[in-house]
Amino acid sequence: MYCVGIDIGTSSVCGVAYHLSTEDCITIVKDNNTSIISDNQWEKTQDADAIFHIVEEILSEFRLQCTDIKGIGFSGQMHGMLYVDKCGEAVSPLYTWQDGRGNQIYKEEQSYASFLTQETGYPMATGYGLVTHFYNEQNNLVPSSANKLCTIMDYVAMKLCRRNEPLIDYSNAAGLGLFDKRRLLFDVSACDAIHLDRILLPEVIPSGSLVGYCENIPVYVAIGDNQAAFLGSVKDIEHSIHITIGTSSQISVYTDRYVEIEGLDIRPLPGGGYILVGAPLCGGTSFAMLKDFFADTVKLFAGIEKSGDELYERMISISYQTNTNDSIVVETLFSGTRLEPGKRGKIDHISLSNFTPENLIRGFVKGISQSLYDYFRLIPDSVRRNKTILVGSGNGIKKNPLMRQALEERFGYSLYLSNVQEEAAFGACVCNMVSDKN
Numbered sequence: 001m002y003c004v005g006i007d008i009g010t011s012s013v014c015g016v017a018y019h020l021s022t023e024d025c026i027t028i029v030k031d032n033n034t035s036i037i038s039d040n041q042w043e044k045t046q047d048a049d050a051i052f053h054i055v056e057e058i059l060s061e062f063r064l065q066c067t068d069i070k071g072i073g074f075s076g077q078m079h080g081m082l083y084v085d086k087c088g089e090a091v092s093p094l095y096t097w098q099d100g101r102g103n104q105i106y107k108e109e110q111s112y113a114s115f116l117t118q119e120t121g122y123p124m125a126t127g128y129g130l131v132t133h134f135y136n137e138q139n140n141l142v143p144s145s146a147n148k149l150c151t152i153m154d155y156v157a158m159k160l161c162r163r164n165e166p167l168i169d170y171s172n173a174a175g176l177g178l179f180d181k182r183r184l185l186f187d188v189s190a191c192d193a194i195h196l197d198r199i200l201l202p203e204v205i206p207s208g209s210l211v212g213y214c215e216n217i218p219v220y221v222a223i224g225d226n227q228a229a230f231l232g233s234v235k236d237i238e239h240s241i242h243i244t245i246g247t248s249s250q251i252s253v254y255t256d257r258y259v260e261i262e263g264l265d266i267r268p269l270p271g272g273g274y275i276l277v278g279a280p281l282c283g284g285t286s287f288a289m290l291k292d293f294f295a296d297t298v299k300l301f302a303g304i305e306k307s308g309d310e311l312y313e314r315m316i317s318i319s320y321q322t323n324t325n326d327s328i329v330v331e332t333l334f335s336g337t338r339l340e341p342g343k344r345g346k347i348d349h350i351s352l353s354n355f356t357p358e359n360l361i362r363g364f365v366k367g368i369s370q371s372l373y374d375y376f377r378l379i380p381d382s383v384r385r386n387k388t389i390l391v392g393s394g395n396g397i398k399k400n401p402l403m404r405q406a407l408e409e410r411f412g413y414s415l416y417l418s419n420v421q422e423e424a425a426f427g428a429c430v431c432n433m434v435s436d437k438n
Contacts, residue, residue, distance in 0.1 A: 278375020
């Protein structure tokens with residue numbers, strides 16, 4: 001008997017089928033190549049129905065390999081959103097978490113996101129679903145047939161169950177913005193303060209709730225990818241520091257009480273409690289940017305095109321060196337921060353002797369590690385002092401030994417890798433299993 005979890009990411013869609021008796025996992029990964037080209041560089045959208053078809057393909061393959069599927073759970077990019085009509089069909093693309101319309105100027109030199117923060121008191125950033133929706137409202141971009149807005153994973157769950165309206169759990173609702181994380185509901189007064197059309201908001205239900213059935217298989221409400229990766233990686237939630245590095249990066253620690261800390265996000269955790277989260281916008285993207293720079297350099301001076309895989313393997317094969325007084329220092333804020341989107345990265349402490357490709361590579365992994373540690377230092381001592389188990393997940397850690405060494409040096413703890421390949425999909429699977437027991 002199997003439980004299935006599917007994580008809908010920005011660049012890939014991953015499925016895990018977990019056997020309840022043998023604890024064996026079957027993993028399927030497919031590229032998410034559904035991006036839509038736009039004339040606006042800041043616009044990041046994907047084809048929602050193409051993503052749904054990728055999920056259908058994964059489920060079809062699981063049905064061939066797993067004769068008895070007990071339940072299906074989902075996780076995914078929780079900040080993004082799309083619109084659906086009264087029949088539950090997508091009437092817009094998926095506006096992803098990377099979409100930059102919230103950073104465009106609204107009025108009086110204020111961006112849409114900063115205006116919403118000022119008017120509502122909630123920290124809002126570009127890519128948040130309700131920032132995207134507010135921009136669309138103000139620019140007459142909301143489809144006339146739109147009946148509800150939702151995340152991509154809630155859309156997929158709804159379609160599989162042949163429902164007409166989406167359901168959303170606390171963790172994903174919080175990712176859209178203007179969500180009261182203490183009372184676990186959308187803040188009506190905040191929405192009214194900016195004249196946001198509340199009728200389009202999806203119905204909020206508890207994490208682990210049943211959405212419906214797909215060919216007699218229970219389908220459970222989706223959870224946020226950050227929470228899913230945490231649940232899928234961490235065995236001791238009370239004492240762990242969870243770091244995941246993929247396209248972006250995140251550091252998460254558990255707390256049993258609601259606490260607001262400037263610079264950190266607090267997110268509801270399925271099952272109870274919260275995770276405090278620091279989320280640099282450039283994680284693995286920073287290292288990929290350096291790889292592309294090396295590729296362009298080789299092409300310019302040698303006229304040779306090297307594959308990305310070949311360059312990546314060469315980059316991670318160099319030896320690691322601990323920090324010295326002559327180390328290059330890299331600040332990897334190449335996409336800014338949620339609070340300061342205009343901020344940019346920098347390469348510092350360059351001397352006549354240290355400006356080498358090897359030192360640049362080391363500087364980048366240490367810079368990524370430092371950006372995560374800076375968030376960790378914001379956590380109050382009362383929460384931080386018992387966090388001594390460093391857990392890593394995501395390909396940006398698992399495939400990069402230099403990154404693992406940089407994290408161990410910076411945090412001062414040995415790094416344990418999660419023992420599953422696709423942590424967010426497995427976390428959705430875990431939530432699914434707990435829901436079924438309840």
